Amino acid sequence: MLIFKRxxxxxxxxxxxxxxxxxxxxxxxxxxxxxGAGEGSRTLAEVTLATTGSSLRxxxxxxxxxxxxxxxxxxxxxAPATRRGLAASARGGGLRSPQxxxxxxxxxxxxxxxxxxxxxxxxxxxxxxAARPSGMAAAAAAAxxxxxxxxxxxxxxxxxxxxxAAGASMRGKTVIITGxxxxxxxxxxxxxxxxxxxxxxxCRDRAxxxxxxxxxxxxxxxxxxxxxxxxxxxxxxxxxxxxxxxxFCHRVLQEEPRLDVLINNAxxxxxxxxxxxxxxxxxxxxxxxxxxxxxxxxxxxxxxxAPSRIVxxxxxxxxxxxxxxxxxxxxxxxNKSFCYSRSKLANILFARELxxxxxGTGVTVNSLHPGIVRxxxxxxxxxxxxxxxxxxxxxxxxxxxxxxxxxxSIYLASSPDVEGVSGKYFGDCKEExxxxxxxxxxxxxxxxxxxxxxxxxxx
Ligand SMILES: NC(=O)c1ccc[n+]([C@@H]2O[C@H](COP(=O)([O-])OP(=O)(O)OC[C@H]3O[C@@H](n4cnc5c(N)ncnc54)[C@H](OP(=O)(O)O)[C@@H]3O)[C@@H](O)[C@H]2O)c1
Numbered sequence: 001m002l003i004f005k006r007x008x009x010x011x012x013x014x015x016x017x018x019x020x021x022x023x024x025x026x027x028x029x030x031x032x033x034x035x036g037a038g039e040g041s042r043t044l045a046e047v048t049l050a051t052t053g054s055s056l057r058x059x060x061x062x063x064x065x066x067x068x069x070x071x072x073x074x075x076x077x078x079a080p081a082t083r084r085g086l087a088a089s090a091r092g093g094g095l096r097s098p099q100x101x102x103x104x105x106x107x108x109x110x111x112x113x114x115x116x117x118x119x120x121x122x123x124x125x126x127x128x129x130a131a132r133p134s135g136m137a138a139a140a141a142a143a144x145x146x147x148x149x150x151x152x153x154x155x156x157x158x159x160x161x162x163x164x165a166a167g168a169s170m171r172g173k174t175v176i177i178t179g180x181x182x183x184x185x186x187x188x189x190x191x192x193x194x195x196x197x198x199x200x201x202x203c204r205d206r207a208x209x210x211x212x213x214x215x216x217x218x219x220x221x222x223x224x225x226x227x228x229x230x231x232x233x234x235x236x237x238x239x240x241x242x243x244x245x246x247x248f249c250h251r252v253l254q255e256e257p258r259l260d261v262l263i264n265n266a267x268x269x270x271x272x273x274x275x276x277x278x279x280x281x282x283x284x285x286x287x288x289x290x291x292x293x294x295x296x297x298x299x300x301x302x303x304x305x306a307p308s309r310i311v312x313x314x315x316x317x318x319x320x321x322x323x324x325x326x327x328x329x330x331x332x333x334x335n336k337s338f339c340y341s342r343s344k345l346a347n348i349l350f351a352r353e354l355x356x357x358x359x360g361t362g363v364t365v366n367s368l369h370p371g372i373v374r375x376x377x378x379x380x381x382x383x384x385x386x387x388x389x390x391x392x393x394x395x396x397x398x399x400x401x402x403x404x405x406x407x408x409s410i411y412l413a414s415s416p417d418v419e420g421v422s423g424k425y426f427g428d429c430k431e432e433x434x435x436x437x438x439x440x441x442x443x444x445x446x447x448x449x450x451x452x453x454x455x456x457x458x459x
Contacts, residue, residue: 152397168414170197171229174259174305175413176252176298178202178237178291179266181212183375184313187402188263188409189232190216195414196229200256202237202248202266202294209234239266239290240276242455249297258305261413262298264291264347265313270336271380280454281330287343292350293455299363306362307419310354311412314347316369316427319435321345323443325450336380348425348434349444350451355423356441364422366412371427372398373405 175192179185180201189199193216203209213232235251238244252259268286276285295310302308321341326332330339351367358365374395383391411429412418424431425438437443452458 187406
């Protein structure tokens, strides 16, 4: 057994004079010196020895030990026998024999001196070189990562298990969901179809919507539609075009005898400054004005189908918005975050004002925030390429899945718990408090009046 004061490199050592070579050996281990049981060590030096044994021995000018079966580095590091062997040498007694501990050498009680050079260079006491602490650290890190990963996966599984309206039936009900080809809208469409609703997917891109519909059908195994009740219908609806909104509503009014639920879900987030077909700032135009016109044009059908529901998907980010009436089109200044927040504040003010106007009609209106959800909403947000893997990991671990995020929409659309509840704001299927700015009825009325003019409902 060869034990070194510090890790050695065989080929470099071979170039040293013999004295210097012998000097690399740890003093006080003559028995180990010739034992030839090099595999007993887990030091970096011994790993080197294991692979270049004979040349190293020649370099040291020592007699070769008995031939050893080839062993992998892995085995050298982790075989318990090798740990015992090293521990025995470390206690100063050479290798522990199978029959019992070896006799302690004369210098066993001498004070042990820590070799110079610190943990890495000197290898600590008795040849415990860099390999041991770094190996242990790596093993600890791997165990931590594995344990953490398992905990996270279990937590995610538990979190995702609850379904807001499990078991509820929507058979015979017609639901319109805007932006149903992606994210929350797609998840809500699949769930409501599972509950046997006739789901009209109002989407701006027909091809994307058809693909989403095909995928949903494949996920549900075509059962929901085939077994009666449930149906998926794709209709074109571009909320950035008042003409498209009107055409969509016209067709719905012609074809649908009833409308039980309207989910205003589609949204655009923090895009660069763009205008809708009608010249409105894009986020205000799609998130608020397009839905404002859509809802108003479908109100008659919703009232005729009462009890019916309107669900407005807003966001907690409404807190950072203001309704700046003097620049609703953001022509004086444009800040993409502010404009998203403003459009989401407008969603809540609209829902509350509409609820007030619909009192006694049997049509309820509620708004919600879905939480932070892993969807395509951030398509305009630039994440540096190098930060993407970290972002993906964090979003996988901590963001909701679309199905989790859609639970409050599904709850408000289908649960008997919220029958007759109107004008409220929800998160995680529970009613939540709003900031005063979202409950300002004067601002809500003024926004309503101006929106009516902007979309051409009032000339
Ligand atoms: N994800 C979150 O963390 C989060 C948080 C708070 C609130 N929200 C709200 O949740 C709602 C759904 O967003 P998401 O997260 O599911 O995002 P998403 O995956 O991007 O889905 C948004 C949907 O809106 C559609 N859309 C965009 N512009 C449209 C237009 N002009 N006309 C018709 N449809 C349009 C998109 O269609 P294309 O696929 O064709 O673009 C897409 O289907 C949004 O209102 C958003 O503000 C989301």
